[in-house]
Amino acid sequence: MRSGSEEPVPLHEEFIYCCGAATHVLKCGPWKDLSKDESKNLPRLLFMIIPGNPGLAGYYRTFIQALYCGLNQQYPVWVVSHAGHCKPPSGMEMIEDTDIKELEDVFGLNGQVEHKLNFLKKNVSKDIKLVLIAHSIGCYITLEMMKRASELQLSVFTRSQNHQEETSKIKSSHQPRTTIFIPNSYSQVLRSVLLFPTIERMAQSPQGKLMTPLLCKLRYALYMPVYLLSFLPEGVKASLVRFALRGMKTCDESSITTSINLFSVDCIANILYMASQEMMKVVERDSTTIKQNLKKLIFYYGTGDSWCPQHYYDEIKMDFPDGDIRLCEKGLRHAFVLDASKEMAAMITDWLQDDLTKL
Numbered sequence: 001m002r003s004g005s006e007e008p009v010p011l012h013e014e015f016i017y018c019c020g021a022a023t024h025v026l027k028c029g030p031w032k033d034l035s036k037d038e039s040k041n042l043p044r045l046l047f048m049i050i051p052g053n054p055g056l057a058g059y060y061r062t063f064i065q066a067l068y069c070g071l072n073q074q075y076p077v078w079v080v081s082h083a084g085h086c087k088p089p090s091g092m093e094m095i096e097d098t099d100i101k102e103l104e105d106v107f108g109l110n111g112q113v114e115h116k117l118n119f120l121k122k123n124v125s126k127d128i129k130l131v132l133i134a135h136s137i138g139c140y141i142t143l144e145m146m147k148r149a150s151e152l153q154l155s156v157f158t159r160s161q162n163h164q165e166e167t168s169k170i171k172s173s174h175q176p177r178t179t180i181f182i183p184n185s186y187s188q189v190l191r192s193v194l195l196f197p198t199i200e201r202m203a204q205s206p207q208g209k210l211m212t213p214l215l216c217k218l219r220y221a222l223y224m225p226v227y228l229l230s231f232l233p234e235g236v237k238a239s240l241v242r243f244a245l246r247g248m249k250t251c252d253e254s255s256i257t258t259s260i261n262l263f264s265v266d267c268i269a270n271i272l273y274m275a276s277q278e279m280m281k282v283v284e285r286d287s288t289t290i291k292q293n294l295k296k297l298i299f300y301y302g303t304g305d306s307w308c309p310q311h312y313y314d315e316i317k318m319d320f321p322d323g324d325i326r327l328c329e330k331g332l333r334h335a336f337v338l339d340a341s342k343e344m345a346a347m348i349t350d351w352l353q354d355d356l357t358k359l
Contacts, residue, residue: 021083052136055082058258139197
């Protein structure tokens with residue numbers, strides 16, 4: 001399924017407001033607008049990346065390009081940043097200047113779920129199938145998206161059913177049966193691929209035990225040094241990032257340029273705030289949602305992942321023996337986007353070959 005073409009990969013970049021918050025979107029492929037139902041040129045399938053934390057779209061630039069090429073450039077591949085994790089361009093504020101407040105806490109964990117649902121609702125036609133590829137906390141967000149869409153579908157069905165029961169008493173039996181309309185729901189999700197999934201007991205993980213006190217009690221202490229570092233020239237910032245990543249044999253160049261966003265106080269504040277909520281809210285695995293969507297899910301756990309250790313894999317594998325739950329045999333790090341984007345993209349295209357041939 002890999003294309004041998006060496007032509008430049010078409011990549012479109014946007015900074016938009018979604019739920020009133022600055023959002024960075026990278027779109028791989030010639031398709032820039034997937035919201036028009038009447039268009040005859042819409043693709044049948046969209047690959048959408050839900051990032052981890054920091055949720056900067058730039059970290060996934062190489063990944064989406066490799067995935068797009070691995071799919072023979074037949075389907076668009078998009079990545080949407082988390083609300084407020086990107087440094088907006090000059091002339092654009094972190095929060096939209098409007099009297100209308102779309103979401104009470106858009107930068108929190110719940111707000112990020114609603115942020116992705118809102119983006120899909122406004123930017124993707126309901127006729128397009130989805131493959132959601134989530135990373136780290138993006139896996140929790142993806143399961144929540146599927147859960148909320150499922151609940152919406154159920155509630156609409158129940159209301160329609162109750163309405164039919166009530167009206168059947170006064171309608172004649174020969175009248176046409178009422179059609180139940182269920183809005184754009186996640187029946188359009190073909191697959192969800194959950195990479196290094198932080199979907200349970202985050203604060204109890206080895207890394208969580210280390211980070212929870214810092215994130216929940218001491219994160220404000222980090223704002224002043226970040227503020228001071230923000231005045232450094234861009235070249236110096238890049239050098240500091242290279243120094244921090246010096247232990248890697250190879251490092252994706254786009255990760256270095258993207259990491260410069262972390263010298264923004266606004267970005268760091270939103271990133272750490274969301275992370276603090278992760279430690280408090282990501283506790284029990286949502287086995288109900290997993291069971292309801294098991295045939296659509298692929299899990300990929302790491303062997304030395306300090307955010308979701310291997311015994312989390314052992315337990316979910318035991319609870320869902322029929323699930324597609326895999327353990328990494330390649331030694332990839334949790335933050336695979338730093339040095340293994342192409343390798344991960346190649347694996348995913350292999351996993352999804354059967355699904356794509358059925359389209």
